[in-house]
Amino acid sequence: MNTKLKRTAAMCAVLVMTGSLLTACGGTTENNPTADTTAAAGAGETSAAANGGETTAAAADSTSGLSGTIKVLHHRTDRDQDGTMAELTKGFNELYPNVKIEYQSFTNYADDIATMMQSDNYGDVVMTPQALKQADLPNFFAPFGSYDELSQKYYWLENYSVDGQVYALPTGGTASGVLYNKKVWADAGITSLPTTTEEFIACLKQIEENTDAIPYYTNYNAGWCITQWQSLVVGASGDPDYNTKLLTERTDLFSAGSPYDAVYGTLFDIYADPTLHEEDPMTTDWEGCKPAFAQGKIATMVLGSWAISQFQEAAVQVGTDPADVGYMPFPNSIDGKIYSVSSNDYMMSVNKNSSNLDAAMAYARWFCTDSGFAQNEGEISGLKGAAMPETLSSFDELGVQLFVENPAPAELIGKFDEIAKASEVDPWGDASTNYKFRMAEAAFNGQGREAYDKIAADVNTAWAASRDEILG
Amino acid sequence: MTKKNIRAERLAPKNKLSKAYIEKMTTVCLFLLIPTLLLVIFTYIPAAEMVKFSFEERDQFGQNVKFVGLENYKTVFSTPEYFAAFKNSIYYLCGSFIQLGLALFIATILCSKIRFANFFKGVVFFPYMINTVAVALIFRRFFQKGDGITNTDGTLNSIIDLLGGDPVKFLSTEGLVNICLVFVSIWRYIGFDIVMFIGAIQSISPDIYEAADLDGANRFQIFRYIIAPGIRPIILLQMILAVKGAISVYEIPFIITGGRFGSSTFVIQTTETAFKFQKVGLASAMAVVLFLIIVAVTIIQKLVLKEDK
Numbered sequence: 001m002n003t004k005l006k007r008t009a010a011m012c013a014v015l016v017m018t019g020s021l022l023t024a025c026g027g028t029t030e031n032n033p034t035a036d037t038t039a040a041a042g043a044g045e046t047s048a049a050a051n052g053g054e055t056t057a058a059a060a061d062s063t064s065g066l067s068g069t070i071k072v073l074h075h076r077t078d079r080d081q082d083g084t085m086a087e088l089t090k091g092f093n094e095l096y097p098n099v100k101i102e103y104q105s106f107t108n109y110a111d112d113i114a115t116m117m118q119s120d121n122y123g124d125v126v127m128t129p130q131a132l133k134q135a136d137l138p139n140f141f142a143p144f145g146s147y148d149e150l151s152q153k154y155y156w157l158e159n160y161s162v163d164g165q166v167y168a169l170p171t172g173g174t175a176s177g178v179l180y181n182k183k184v185w186a187d188a189g190i191t192s193l194p195t196t197t198e199e200f201i202a203c204l205k206q207i208e209e210n211t212d213a214i215p216y217y218t219n220y221n222a223g224w225c226i227t228q229w230q231s232l233v234v235g236a237s238g239d240p241d242y243n244t245k246l247l248t249e250r251t252d253l254f255s256a257g258s259p260y261d262a263v264y265g266t267l268f269d270i271y272a273d274p275t276l277h278e279e280d281p282m283t284t285d286w287e288g289c290k291p292a293f294a295q296g297k298i299a300t301m302v303l304g305s306w307a308i309s310q311f312q313e314a315a316v317q318v319g320t321d322p323a324d325v326g327y328m329p330f331p332n333s334i335d336g337k338i339y340s341v342s343s344n345d346y347m348m349s350v351n352k353n354s355s356n357l358d359a360a361m362a363y364a365r366w367f368c369t370d371s372g373f374a375q376n377e378g379e380i381s382g383l384k385g386a387a388m389p390e391t392l393s394s395f396d397e398l399g400v401q402l403f404v405e406n407p408a409p410a411e412l413i414g415k416f417d418e419i420a421k422a423s424e425v426d427p428w429g430d431a432s433t434n435y436k437f438r439m440a441e442a443a444f445n446g447q448g449r450e451a452y453d454k455i456a457a458d459v460n461t462a463w464a465a466s467r468d469e470i471l472g
Numbered sequence: 473m474t475k476k477n478i479r480a481e482r483l484a485p486k487n488k489l490s491k492a493y494i495e496k497m498t499t500v501c502l503f504l505l506i507p508t509l510l511l512v513i514f515t516y517i518p519a520a521e522m523v524k525f526s527f528e529e530r531d532q533f534g535q536n537v538k539f540v541g542l543e544n545y546k547t548v549f550s551t552p553e554y555f556a557a558f559k560n561s562i563y564y565l566c567g568s569f570i571q572l573g574l575a576l577f578i579a580t581i582l583c584s585k586i587r588f589a590n591f592f593k594g595v596v597f598f599p600y601m602i603n604t605v606a607v608a609l610i611f612r613r614f615f616q617k618g619d620g621i622t623n624t625d626g627t628l629n630s631i632i633d634l635l636g637g638d639p640v641k642f643l644s645t646e647g648l649v650n651i652c653l654v655f656v657s658i659w660r661y662i663g664f665d666i667v668m669f670i671g672a673i674q675s676i677s678p679d680i681y682e683a684a685d686l687d688g689a690n691r692f693q694i695f696r697y698i699i700a701p702g703i704r705p706i707i708l709l710q711m712i713l714a715v716k717g718a719i720s721v722y723e724i725p726f727i728i729t730g731g732r733f734g735s736s737t738f739v740i741q742t743t744e745t746a747f748k749f750q751k752v753g754l755a756s757a758m759a760v761v762l763f764l765i766i767v768a769v770t771i772i773q774k775l776v777l778k779e780d781k
Contacts, residue, residue, distance in 0.1 A: 111747060114532040114533055114747075117533050117534075118533070118534050129533075131531075131532060131533075131750060132533055132535075133531065133535065133536070136533065136535045136536070139535060140533075212621070213621070214619065214621055214622070217622070223730050223732075278619045278621075278622065279617055279618065279619035279620075279641070280616065280617035280618070280619070280641045280643065280644055281644055282612075282641075282643035282644040282649075282729060282732070282733065283612060283613075283615075283616040283617065283618075283623065283626070283643060284622075284623075285622070285623065288622060288623065289622060292621070292622040297621045297622055298621075298622065421749050421750050421751070424749055426748065426749065429748050429749070430748070431744040431748040431749065432730055432731030432732050432736050432740060432741075432744065433553075433731075433736070433741070433744070437732055441646075441732065441733055441734075444644060445646060
């Protein structure tokens, strides 16, 4: 009897432990701030909402008659936790008091949303999954309106429109470039920012000689960090039609002096010099690099401009000056000018199966137009004519030409992605066999430029084969 | 045989539908219902779907489905890069035989009369109960080579440093990284092997040991002539599981290195094909091929080991 009891107790303990481990693994957080916000707002309109939705106060605005509960699926777990999302709901409920908003955020958003989209049940408003093929958008999402009309107002709709209808609106966008610690660069004795890639590497060497900071932090362990280099490529070309020309003119990705070569050649040279980066690239830590950067232990990182506000927050937390977080374009000047490209962050779409379609539409429109989310995040607004975020003020001083890519001609829409996946070259990808990792590891292992040339040639071959097969 | 027993036996078939029998069968069925249901829903149906997918071209969202017949299988077998990843399985295979030997050794010791045997059993089994993600995080820290600026040396490098050696980049040196990952794998899974062996060793009748003691057998002879033959089926089973594990190794390299620095495996490549390149059909075909390889290896192993009996 005694042993039996013991065993049962042990089993229970094991079950509880496994149970808690399982819960610990589920990376989703759910919160429902609606209750708080209705109470907090306290206006006549909201109490009407609390009483069951018979609005009289809504007469002022014809659309505020919308009601129902909508679920917003998104990737910003941090903004769920720090209450930013709840704050947004308050703003929305001032216009639409009868709509309840529930947020659900995922740490592994891209994969989870793809799985959820196998059924009809994927919330009402979602961040548009980037892996979805453009032509498939109408199978999942409801249209916001015609491209001709909406493109007057928003950027980046080209890749999210099918047959003249728009299926996603931009929540914000980022510029491509290099994050650097102004204080460290100044301490190293650098007075003017580099304008060529050679100067850039010379600056890193100067930092290595004159300061204690790590000149460049690869963040290699977080696989996605290296994909940030890809965002430099179009900017380095200075050509809004660069990606289209890759298809129409059938140029190789890598050739001497091509934008790919300029960007990844620089990557290779930095990674190949052990004095220029951290000791062990496999044990880097993304969260830990933020305070280290703010404290001047790290001088430089290639990251999109979306990162600026996060590093400024880290600077405030560790008590250093957020103004030291500097941002510069990738120093590949073309005829004396430096370019940077701005591109969209996650877009927002509405589930076409939503039972509260109008309310969901209203929320998505409001989020992308009036919520101020992009502005608060230091991102570039998706609205045409909106002011540049303060985080990019340095671009004005440096005379950077910030441009938006031109849309691909109709017959080439989606072809770039198709070739990217079919050839497995996948310029934006972070599979372990990706050329970015192969180049980085060849550099870390001190294999020299021949290894780089070999990988570049492999990429050209694979790309050309799939391109010629798909374009005919 | 007593009269009573004979009567009971005669009555038994007639009583097939007796209340007690029905009750018993209901209980059995109810107990089986949930596990069977779970097995069907979470193993058989998805596996059948996967086989179906392997004849199709489809993406992660289940869009653009197109039946392509054996095209995916042709691609798998005509791409040597996919099979190159099996060379890393050799590391894990070697590792798993070291693991079996060590497990057998520890299990034999723990079954002899030593103090705190139960405590040590708990200690060796404990890693098996830790979630793999946690294990991966522990060992990333363990093998870390710090730069003194953003992070410090990990446990192993600190020890090397104390002994006066130079710190090593364990996880970013090709070749070495696989050995480190195999070590983690052994640490993680050896507990399960040990428990299996202990169970088997304890099922050997104590009379045999007593007889051996009387005959003056030493500890090695006891192991060689009593324990080893006694637990032979379990050793064979563990060897099959070891080979299967070595071919389909996934979580530990995936979490610690993401398959970089030459530590990729076939399963990592399969998931990347599905979720990074959006080729779910091709990835399903790779999974089916892996399944067939494991079945084939198991059959060969069984045949070879039977012969040598």
